[in-house]
Amino acid sequence: MRLEDGLENVCNGILMVDASGAITYINSAARGYLNLKNKSWAGLMVSDVLPRFNFNLKNSDQEQKNQVLEVAGKTLILCSKIVFRDTDPAGLVITLSDIRELEGIIEELGSVKSLYQELKAIFDDAGRITRVVCNSRDITELTNLQQQLEDARKLVQTYREEIAQLRNASLPRDVIVAESQLMKQILETAERVAQADSTVLVEDESGVGKGLLALRIHRASRRAKGPFIVINCGAIPENLIESELFGYSAEALTGAYQEGKKGLIEMAHGGTVFLDEISELPLPLQVKILHVIQDKKIMPVGSSDYKEVNIRIIAATNKDLYKLIDEKLFREGLYYILNVVPIVIPPLRHRREDITYLINHFVRKFNEQLSTRKSINTEVMNTLIAYDWPGNIRELENLVERLMITSIGNIITAIDLPEHLNRADDSSGKNKVMVVDLCPMKDAIEQIETQLLEKAHSKYRNTYRMAEALGINQSTVVRKMKKYLVKE
8 A cells, every 4th residue: 555545544634844845745634624625735835734833944843742723714733743864854744633523532432542653754765755654652541640640749749838837837936944054045145146147056965955946046036937947967868868958840850740849948938947967968968058058049950040049047966067077078168157156055964953944844744745743753853963864855855754654653753763874873973073182272273174174175176165065154264275375
């Protein structure tokens, strides 16, 4: 069977156009659509029969899918495919469908099939098209799956935004228990810092409550009505963290939905981003975070365009960033741009005045949750105050919860304490200063102060952290270092 015989019996209209735009073939269905049934089409150009179709093989948009055209009183759906000879465009194949016929087919079948078509031209020795091979595949199922995936991604994005809103709505306002002078000073500093948009770096040991302090700064700021987005830099897999932080554009991933995905930083627009465990951020991402802080812009994965974001950054770490900088694991530039306002939260063992108030706070909290009326006796309270709490407030809260659940009576006694706390009393003198010989009291005090300053400086290299460890003011540290000639 000749090619023309086969094309004449195709229900869709087919036109073949050469590189100049001249029509080289038009089948019966196309002649009917274009009112050329009893007319000669020899010598016609494509622009003569499809005046609204802009023919230009050099235009990258020449290939069309489902373009709707009004032609000869009919509404036609046009698809076009460029035909190449080697690497040069040799012409165009155009298919036409009458939309009314398609509507009738849909009504008859009750569903629509999605087809993927590939056209391959076969040329003779003179360079003329002699055959066009059309390969069609039913991709209805793939199309449906892609739509379901797109819907699922949109739903996930909606859930992420709703969860962030719910977290903000459920965050308590006054959650920091502070009776020690050290903590009161820190909270006063936080209140002052909240009035500006400067970056804040919170340094502390694990479990001290850096997240609560960051929340307090947010709540006291002009951004209080905006979102408070917590990003744990150590909890997100390295291969996902960039897209989680910055999102991705529609073109970044195959099958991604049209709007792309918002990142956590963009979701915080108008509010505060809390970067917890900032030391765990991979080095390449540290550069991008630095630019976000400087320029207030992000670039989603797969995009070449920046998006402006109105955010305030609060970062936190429980590691020595100076040491990480020396080890080339943390960028010095990021440290300095984060460290505009440093806040060092002292561990519980350096503010034992707070322990009693924290214990009473947690007892009230768990009494309410468990519908009990328990209390802690004096012996247990003294033991808990003397304990060093390496896990800080988190460890204290977990222990109080455990005691409230496991104790039999309404009064918690020493027998209810875990074994390691009962043993702690026996080693309570481990940090005492040992006196090996007699000397004038003044000389002994000066020697001890000098040694303490030298050890603190060797460990922290920061007068604020030295003051926090020694339990004195930063100005006192500076004055005594000058007095004893301790080099900074």
